[in-house]
Amino acid sequence: MKIVADENLALTDYFFADMGEIRHVAGRHLQHQDVQDAEVLLVRSVTKVNAALIDQTALKFVGSATIGTDHLDQAALAQQHIVWSNAAGCNAQAVAEYVVTAILHLEPCLLEQSKPFCLGIVGLGNVGKRLAYLAKILGWQVLAHDPYVVDPEVEQVDLNVLLQQADAVSLHVPLTHEQDHATYHLINAERLALMPSHSILINAARGAVVEEAALIEDIAHCGRRVVLDVFEHEPVISAELLQRLSLATPHIAGYSLEGKARGTQMIYDAYCKAFDLPHDKDFTSQLPDAEQYFKDQDIYSVLKQRINSIYNIAQDDAELRACLNQGVVDQAAFDRLRKQYPLRREWAAHGGPSHD
Incomplete structure (x- = not known):
């Protein structure tokens, strides 16, 4: 399976590499020829997923690791029988x-x-x-x-x-x-x-x-x-x-490490659910530890000292x-x-x- 993924998405290899060949691209400049033979397209809000991009392609699934959907032409996706998902709430x-x-x-x-x-x-x-x-x-x-x-x-x-x-x-x-x-x-x-x-x-x-x-x-x-x-x-x-x-x-x-990783997980989960595949991966296993600023301190003290x-x-x-x-x-x-x-x-x- 061929997968085209925005190069700015987090953990795409972790979630999708065992499903097929991933090609990382600049999402803002995606064109029809970039996705023509791909079955899966993973994007952010900078990619306009419309009829010009998706008509007469092999696409079966479009996942947007974003809260919004105004960049997705839902009517065009439905006409092409392409399953789609976004990541509402991820960041x-x-x-x-x-x-x-x-x-x-x-x-x-x-x-x-x-x-x-x-x-x-x-x-x-x-x-x-x-x-x-x-x-x-x-x-x-x-x-x-x-x-x-x-x-x-x-x-x-x-x-x-x-x-x-x-x-x-x-x-x-x-x-x-x-x-x-x-x-x-x-x-x-x-x-x-x-x-x-x-x-x-x-x-x-x-x-x-x-x-x-x-x-x-x-x-x-x-x-x-x-x-x-x-x-x-x-x-x-x-x-x-x-x-x-x-x-x-x-x-x-919304560019937190957790938010971006959570967004990719949400479209991975949606893909697996849509095509009845097992999904047992969790983004939290991929995150490094962080310094515990808030431990045993009130929020005002921490933010005054550590906000920057x-x-x-x-x-x-x-x-x-x-x-x-x-x-x-x-x-x-x-x-x-x-x-x-x-x-x-x-x-x-x-x-x-x-x-x-």
Whole structure:
């Protein structure tokens, strides 16, 4: 069997090498001829799996080791009778920890346990629930908005109320266009105007959930602090936008070692289930030990002392800004940052809290 796999996936050899010949490729530039004779395709969100890519191929299975599915043309996959799977929730804990780290980087005084803080979470899926859990551990007030989810553990309010009351707003929704409650340009000029100028906006979901032109104008007008890990026109990121952001990272919010390994395991499990194959491999057996920062210490003390050791978000920001070339982030450099990213460990690996 021939398997084509994005070169940035974790542990593909461990999970799939005994099933067939694996060819590792650059996922963003995959074309029809690259997969024509392959039976299995393993991708990330940078690969658009559409009719042009998969028609008249030998593909039987497409696995995307990602939370989202907007890069998968499900109708085209069904028409070609190709089984597909994604990895919903695989890196949710990593994204939640990214958001908390970003907030603490911008508001380090929150680690003194004295300042009241309200976090607004838009979307209560895998990431949103984990983020709410961490925020509550830190003693923050949590407001959430999700028209599809009712969670008795979280206070849920109208989106406009959340935007008006939260000290930080973090977005965790899929990108949708046509259905009810579409999220394309969910955060636009009208909604930005509802937010107090001191409030922080964080987008680690999908770039086009935030209207870039409106965001640039909003920052210029009120000086809002904004954290972006995703961008509307990604990988095209302009200097005009980048220079206005408080923190910018190259779509790596979910890039923990556990998250990437878990994503590959989830599509491996899905493949085995779909074709009635035994599956007895576990990614945890492949992970190295990590230093136990949280042992016998409270979370505030650990984060004050060790947050940069756990995840130095400022370094990721600096490395992305260094990719600017003639007014835009160089696409090859952007992809190289992601390909060569030194995967961080999730808090649980260091003995810290996580949401089961």
